[in-house]
Amino acid sequence: MFKxxxxxxxxxxxTLLEIDAPLIARKAQPGQFVIIRVDxxxxxxxxxxxxxxIDTGTITIIIQAxxxxxxxxxxxxxxxxxLDLVGPLGMPTKVxxxxxxxxxxxxxxxxxxxxxxxxxxxxxxxxDIIAGFKDKDFVIIxxxxxxxxxxxxxTTDDGSYGEKGFVTNKLSELxxxxxxxxxxxxxxxxxxxxxxxxITKKYGIKTIVSLNPIMIDGTGMCGGxxxxxxxxxxxxxxxxxxxxxxQVDFEELMLRNSTYRESERKAHTCRLDGGAGKDV
Numbered sequence: 001m002f003k004x005x006x007x008x009x010x011x012x013x014x015t016l017l018e019i020d021a022p023l024i025a026r027k028a029q030p031g032q033f034v035i036i037r038v039d040x041x042x043x044x045x046x047x048x049x050x051x052x053x054i055d056t057g058t059i060t061i062i063i064q065a066x067x068x069x070x071x072x073x074x075x076x077x078x079x080x081x082x083l084d085l086v087g088p089l090g091m092p093t094k095v096x097x098x099x100x101x102x103x104x105x106x107x108x109x110x111x112x113x114x115x116x117x118x119x120x121x122x123x124x125x126x127x128d129i130i131a132g133f134k135d136k137d138f139v140i141i142x143x144x145x146x147x148x149x150x151x152x153x154x155t156t157d158d159g160s161y162g163e164k165g166f167v168t169n170k171l172s173e174l175x176x177x178x179x180x181x182x183x184x185x186x187x188x189x190x191x192x193x194x195x196x197x198x199i200t201k202k203y204g205i206k207t208i209v210s211l212n213p214i215m216i217d218g219t220g221m222c223g224g225x226x227x228x229x230x231x232x233x234x235x236x237x238x239x240x241x242x243x244x245x246x247q248v249d250f251e252e253l254m255l256r257n258s259t260y261r262e263s264e265r266k267a268h269t270c271r272l273d274g275g276a277g278k279d280v
Contacts, residue, residue, distance in 0.1 A: 001081040005058055010140040013065045014108060015074045016050070022057030024049075024087050030115040031093030031210070031242050034059065035218045037084035038072045045069050046215045046237070048112040049088060059087075062111035062140070089218045093119075093208065093242050098182035100126045102174065103149070104167050104196055106188020107133060110141060112210055113187045118148040126150050128179070130170050132188070136161035168195045181205050186245060190254050197245035207245035211236045213256055228252050 006018035024034060033048045045067075051060035065074040076082070093116055095101070101120055105113035110131045121127045129149040133139050135158050146152045153170050154162030163170065167188075175181070184207045186196040193209040200207040213225040213236050220238040227234050230247035234240065 001083060002085045003081045004076055004078055005056075007076070007078050010062065011138055013074075014062060014138075014140050015065065016060060016062050016141075017073065017076070018058045018060050019082070019085065020057060021059045021085055021087075024085065025052040025054055025057050025059050028052040028059060028088040029092035030119045032088035032090045033218075033241065034061070034085055034087030035089065035215075036061070036069075036073070036082055036086075038069060038076075039083050042072065042083070043069050044084070044216065044218075046089070046218060048210070048241075049115065050111040051115055051118075062108060064108045086218065090237060090241050091239065093185070095120065095183055095185075095208070096206075098125055098206075100128075100179070100181050101183045101185065102128045102130060102171060102179070102181045104130045104171065104184065104186040104188070104192075105132070105145075106167060106186075106192040107138065108140070109188030109192075109210075110145065113185065114141060114144060114148070116185050116187075117145065121148040121150075128153065128174065128181075130155065130167045130174075132156070132167035132170075132192070133161070134158075166195075167192065168199060171196060172199055175199070175203055175205075183208070184245075185209075190250060190257065193245060194248075194250040197248070197250075201246050208242050209245040209248060210241045211243060211248065211253065212241070213253060227256075 003020045008016040028049050033046050035044050035046050037044045047061045050062045063070045065071045103113050103117040117127050127149045128151045129145050130153045132155045135156050155165050184200050186193045187210040197207050215225040216222040218237045220235045225236040228249035229243045
């Protein structure tokens, strides 16, 4: 059992949980993830390690309550426990030796981008963070991102906070203004990462994306998380989740991610009264 040490509500649907997991905290590196199971009857889902603290023996995860398991996690309180927590899994992010980096996060993807920015910033690298959200109510971890960046740019789709527009608009603007990035790290919705990669490819800027295909065991055994990168089959759980954004087959990734959408919807509802759905 892994006890929850801290809970913070970042927005209406987004929750931060700090969990007691000293062995995982000791080994964790930016880019890695855990697989969590709430109870005996729960599904196993992958969640990126948003932060870790060796001294306190804790790891931090940030969840958006949109599915059955994430909703179960979101209602847990300090002192409660989750049954299983396996990790750290996946390959740590390999960035080389860049001097100037743009770290781009979209929505909850900012929670995944944060440890990448933190590691680079603490290593003396110049870091710009571009964080994009739907609107003001969805903005998360702004204070944390500000502490690990030389410049933090926040965009919202409707302009209710920060600058109006998408992260891709801001990235293009910064590059055209003379920002000479050696590396771009993009984490968020697949269409966003694809658009970022299309922009950076024109300028020849190395780009790393974190992929989120369907994942079951996290050890490469099931093959559910296979993706095509550079024309070759890769498994996100053991070969990634980070890959060269210019080599990823994003069309295939989006198609595979939508394969079980209807089944997922049915798993979260029960059929009553001749077909009316009810949340469970």
